[in-house]
Amino acid sequence: MNIILKAAKIIDPDSPYNNQIVDIQIQNNKIIKIDKEINHADFKTVSLDNLHVSQGWFDSSVCFGEPGFEERETIEHGLEVAAKSGFTQVAIEPHSYPITDSQSIVSFIKQKAWGKATDALPIAALTKNSDGSDLAELFDMKNAGAIAFGDYKKAIDNANVLKIALQYVQDFDGLLIAFAQDESIQGKGVAHEGVESTKLGLKGIPALAEELQIARNLFLLEYTGGKMHIPTISTSKSVELIKAAKQKGLQVTCSVSVHHLVLTDKKLNGFDTRFKVLPPLRDEANRQSLIQGVLDGTIDCITSEHNPLDIEHKKLEFDQASFGTIGLESAFGALCTILPIEIVIKKLTAAKGLFHQKQYSIAENNQTCLTLFNPTGKWKFSKSNILSKSKNSAFLDCDMQGEVYGIFNNNQLIINKKI
Structure with a gap:
């Protein structure tokens, strides 16, 4: 999968781009370029409100x-x-x-x-x-x-x-x-x-x-x-x-x-x-x-x-x-x-x-294992937010902050909303 994550703020202390807002170009499960502005007609662009990314x-x-x-x-x-x-x-x-x-x-x-x-x-x-x-x-x-x-x-x-x-x-x-x-x-x-x-x-x-x-x-x-x-x-x-x-x-x-x-x-x-x-x-x-x-x-x-x-x-x-x-x-x-x-x-x-699992910092030429999220915005957790087959959540009606957009891992992009 070939994508570009647009205007993503990186939260990763191991990355040289930590706390920077950049575009991230991914090709075949590898980060091939990180820069302030990346455009490529053959790559799908992913643009989300206040997008933040971290290691998975x-x-x-x-x-x-x-x-x-x-x-x-x-x-x-x-x-x-x-x-x-x-x-x-x-x-x-x-x-x-x-x-x-x-x-x-x-x-x-x-x-x-x-x-x-x-x-x-x-x-x-x-x-x-x-x-x-x-x-x-x-x-x-x-x-x-x-x-x-x-x-x-x-x-x-x-x-x-x-x-x-x-x-x-x-x-x-x-x-x-x-x-x-x-x-x-x-x-x-x-x-x-x-x-x-x-x-x-x-x-x-x-x-x-x-x-x-x-x-x-x-x-x-x-x-x-x-x-x-x-x-x-x-x-x-x-x-x-x-x-x-x-x-x-x-x-x-x-x-x-x-x-x-x-x-x-x-x-x-x-x-x-x-x-x-x-x-x-x-x-x-x-x-x-x-x-x-x-x-x-x-x-x-x-x-x-x-x-x-x-x-x-x-x-x-x-x-x-x-x-x-x-x-x-x-x-x-x-x-x-x-x-x-x-x-x-x-x-x-x-x-x-x-647990002895490989860790990939967000840097060029590294394998892509990312979580996409927005840390801002307040909301209340309700039954409609439960995705599991079982519904036994202790957090029903609790105040929440931030939103998970999804992940990019194993060359797959999983996003919660249309882009």
Whole structure:
């Protein structure tokens, strides 16, 4: 595909054109020229209001359901949603049936995603059937295309299993994902243990359930060496623990979800199960600590934590409903209401490096992997903005800022509007 992006402001610290408004000429998936004014009759021109471009965004935690839960979301349609939401790569969690715990399932996901504009990068289960007992076929799944290993929303209770896994994956430079939630402390909790859960009569999940697990996992990492990624942290103490571990030289990274940065447990007042997530939405003090962790670099990346669920799993009493919210469509708009655009872009692209994916700065002769967007303009997220098959969004009726136009990746231009 041959196109020229007209009057595009580049947001890319790695680019010599950072913060400049330029034309970008692309031919056969490569940037061939960047200049103030480019015109060529044989190239399609793309002109959009207040167009900004950055390196393509990477989401480190996305669920699509397939195989097994296609009624929630399919891989093909999910990747279309991701593209229109600005993501050029998504890491797909092993939240399917069967669980991604074998080379064949990893290959299935890669095959279903072949030729799409957005790349699907499978995260494989760390243990067989994600039951926490025996390690899955980690090396075989790595060779099939798995980019990391972790049991989705399940902590490894057996410390020795986690220790052996950390030691084993070092042989092939593997990345281990360690979700942090002590289930014995969580118990039957459904909301953050605090003032709001007490007022509403909901069983609480103490912050300690997350923090205790993180502390244990960091001790194991210090003992074994290797690399660990802690997904979707949610408390002030978690930020402190990870910051201290990094200062000690441990190879630990972490992420936070968009909804934990933007929303608090005050949203639970109506017992709306769209706000039932794991970890639970915390209070304002924890939210502010998470934002500070993003700003000071302790938190490495931000994820939409996209988890489509059908009404049979969400239209229930709060105690009975499943944990999870969709988030691809609302991620950028929600983040722009609380963070500077440079930080938003940095945290939406940082996971590429953490998960060993190639990064292409916006420069001449580089491969094209771009996200197109407008960081200005205020609006409200509504049902019409939901592109996913499932509609369980925690951001309905929330204020947004900015607009995603689409992506250019794998020599494909995906745009949300007519040009």
